[in-house]
Amino acid sequence: MNTPNYSLALALATARWTNSETARRINARAEQEGHRSVAVDRSRVGRWIRHGEKPRPPVPELLAALLTEHLGQPYHPQSLGIAPLRSVRVPLEEAGYQALKANAAAANMPVENYARALIHSALTATGRSRS
Structure with missing residues (x-):
């Protein structure tokens, strides 16, 4: 791993979301959709960006949906580099x-x-x- 995820970094910068804001939004959406085992924090988001770690489902789909809604253009886990290729x-x-x-x-x-x-x-x- 240890390869920065520039696609995700660019999308979050475009959304103007900090790592903490990103984590908060993912956790809120997960709770809203009934995913009780999701608990993302800012350091986890940082590892996705800095080290290219990939979050476990359903997080990639949740984050792609949140960015799609916020930015008004389609995002997919694969294009964000957070889903297995x-x-x-x-x-x-x-x-x-x-x-x-x-x-x-x-x-x-x-x-x-x-x-x-x-x-x-x-x-x-x-x-x-x-x-």
Whole structure:
């Protein structure tokens, strides 16, 4: 872990929520929806941001819903970096991998991130992606 979650940090900064405010809002929504075992505090929110820790369900969905309501644009746990990502293996011939690697280098991105962006773009173009 120990990789900062810039997506979450940016969303919370856009909302102008402190870590304490974020925790308070999550706990209030959890209680409102009947999730009795949710108890988030400011230090936990800080670890999500600074160390890339991922909260346990239902917190990712609650936080995404709160940000969506507050900011008026859709947020999803995956786009906030607080939900597990699904892995997909794509076997490539050497020539295909070298082309992918060259395109990623031209975009100044790691190959994995470039491949993820390509897949996301393709899914968005077909209307099948929610993140």
